[in-house]
Amino acid sequence: MSEKRDYYEVLGVDKSAGDKELKNAFRSLARKYHPDRSTEEDAEDKFKEIQEAYAVLSDSEKRQVYDRFGHNGPSGSPFGGFGGGSFNINLDDILGGDFFSSFFGGGGRRSRSRGNDVIVRYSITIESVFEGTSEELEIDLPSKCEPCNGTGAEDGDIISCSNCGGQGKVRARQQVGPFVQDVIRDCPSCSGVGQLIKTKCKTCNGSGQEIKESKLRFNIPRGAEDGTRLRMRGKGEPAHRGKGENGDLFIELEIEEHPWFERSGSDLIMSLPLLYPDLVAGTTITLPHIDGTELKISIPKMTNSGKTIEIRGKGLPRIRGSGRGDVVVLVKLHLPKKISKADMKLVKQMNVELSQDELQERVIKDAKERRQ
Ligand SMILES: [Zn+2]
Numbered sequence: 001m002s003e004k005r006d007y008y009e010v011l012g013v014d015k016s017a018g019d020k021e022l023k024n025a026f027r028s029l030a031r032k033y034h035p036d037r038s039t040e041e042d043a044e045d046k047f048k049e050i051q052e053a054y055a056v057l058s059d060s061e062k063r064q065v066y067d068r069f070g071h072n073g074p075s076g077s078p079f080g081g082f083g084g085g086s087f088n089i090n091l092d093d094i095l096g097g098d099f100f101s102s103f104f105g106g107g108g109r110r111s112r113s114r115g116n117d118v119i120v121r122y123s124i125t126i127e128s129v130f131e132g133t134s135e136e137l138e139i140d141l142p143s144k145c146e147p148c149n150g151t152g153a154e155d156g157d158i159i160s161c162s163n164c165g166g167q168g169k170v171r172a173r174q175q176v177g178p179f180v181q182d183v184i185r186d187c188p189s190c191s192g193v194g195q196l197i198k199t200k201c202k203t204c205n206g207s208g209q210e211i212k213e214s215k216l217r218f219n220i221p222r223g224a225e226d227g228t229r230l231r232m233r234g235k236g237e238p239a240h241r242g243k244g245e246n247g248d249l250f251i252e253l254e255i256e257e258h259p260w261f262e263r264s265g266s267d268l269i270m271s272l273p274l275l276y277p278d279l280v281a282g283t284t285i286t287l288p289h290i291d292g293t294e295l296k297i298s299i300p301k302m303t304n305s306g307k308t309i310e311i312r313g314k315g316l317p318r319i320r321g322s323g324r325g326d327v328v329v330l331v332k333l334h335l336p337k338k339i340s341k342a343d344m345k346l347v348k349q350m351n352v353e354l355s356q357d358e359l360q361e362r363v364i365k366d367a368k369e370r371r372q
């Protein structure tokens with residue numbers, strides 16, 4: 001075990017530090033390392049260490065003993081030496097109400113009183129992304145039960161929770177290592193609501209929610225990427241027992257695969273397998289395009305397999321900035337599965353005329369190009 005650090009050092013204060021200074025030092029360290037709040041890896045150990053240091057130094061008797069004997073108090077064990085084996089620090093008092101209210105009270109209550117967010121996936125074509133279409137979605141969504149207005153109780157038959165006195169919160173003592181600390185928790189009897197249902201609503205059986213079919217209209221942003229989430233505020237689940245705001249609904253766009261285009265940002269990439277004569281003589285290919293026009297691809301004569309041809313401004317709309325991306329065409333040589341005897345004869349003839357270069361020269365040239 002590593003050597004125990006000096007309590008004054010732990011709190012970063014001088015040996016002559018007064019009560020107020022100790023408290024301030026402890027307060028800022030406890031806020032920093034509170035395990036419920038800190039993201040630091042060893043927060044819990046650090047928190048225990050500062051709690052122990054403060055528990056001893058803030059008690060004038062224990063502090064005197066510590067000042068005289070250090071960690072090796074009269075009984076041998078630092079905990080024994082400082083009596084009790086458990087320090088009771090009321091963090092609520094020291095850290096102030098706002099510290100806990102930010103995550104046991106206010107923040108917690110806020111998140112609890114908001115309904116859950118709902119996410120749905122919605123499939124669209126790349127043409128819709130190009131155009132930015134308006135879509136309609138019919139979807140079953142949990143919504144507030146009308147007869148009980150989301151409370152879950154029949155005819156408003158609700159009673160105040162006796163366990164928490166209707167507060168929804170209870171104070172509890174929590175053992176953290178050798179220390180006891182006071183925490184404020186959601187009341188276990190009423191799950192933090194402060195009320196209990198006496199007679200359940202017959203329509204929703206006490207849940208306060210009903211599944212209803214909703215129609216939602218929304219627009220696809222032009223050029224939207226796969227996985228884009230559109231947020232519809234307040235269209236998610238209703239809050240627990242109708243108390244608070246609805247959650248949000250997120251529509252996650254799933255862009256369907258295009259038969260030949262792949263997408264890279266606002267660019268569209270495709271490969272174009274051409275026959276040998278087209279690569280040699282050049283040609284113009286026409287394909288139906290995502291914008292409803294025709295995409296014309298001009299292949300110059302003597303185009304090599306592996307060459308890319310860029311057609312500027314024919315891609316998708318740019319999300320940032322203006323204009324459109326490009327279409328990038330990768331030209332490939334396509335060999336037919338079968339060839340007639342006559343064609344084979346022609347190809348052989350052509351080969352004689354086209355391959356004047358020596359084979360070895362071609363191999364070297366190709367290697368050089370690849371290395372560039
Ligand atoms: Zn309660």
Ligand SMILES: [Zn+2]
Nearest residue numbers: 145148201204
């Ligand atoms: Zn109901």
